[in-house]
Amino acid sequence: MTGSSPQAIRTVLHPVSDLGKATAVYAALLGVPPQNDSPYYVGFEAGGQHIGLVPGGGPQGMTSPVAYWHVADIEAKLAEVVAAGATVKEAAHEVGGGRLVATVIDPDGNVLGLIQDGE
Numbered sequence: 001m002t003g004s005s006p007q008a009i010r011t012v013l014h015p016v017s018d019l020g021k022a023t024a025v026y027a028a029l030l031g032v033p034p035q036n037d038s039p040y041y042v043g044f045e046a047g048g049q050h051i052g053l054v055p056g057g058g059p060q061g062m063t064s065p066v067a068y069w070h071v072a073d074i075e076a077k078l079a080e081v082v083a084a085g086a087t088v089k090e091a092a093h094e095v096g097g098g099r100l101v102a103t104v105i106d107p108d109g110n111v112l113g114l115i116q117d118g119e
């Protein structure tokens with residue numbers, strides 16, 4: 001292993017079928033209102049975690065929650081996990097504010113997320 005260790009899982013995205021109902025449930029669970037609230041994404045910050053709600057699984061076609069590992073260099077980590085046997089599902093791309101995200105599929109079909117925070 002030559003790459004750097006991931007910083008932590010601090011982001012988990014959940015696909016939801018009804019954004020309004022899910023927002024109410026997660027607000028009650030987390031005890032805070034959403035920090036981001038739009039028709040395509042609702043995000044909560046609670047206890048050092050970011051919990052996101054993605055209606056209909058979003059353009060990435062999520063069918064189950066995806067945990068995102070925060071990394072210092074997303075391209076280097078992608079190369080490392082692909083060399084180890086993962087398959088790229090969603091190549092690294094910016095989602096705003098310089099933040100980059102990507103997903104890979106492990107040999108058992110699990111989706112793993114990577115995030116590199118913006119500068």
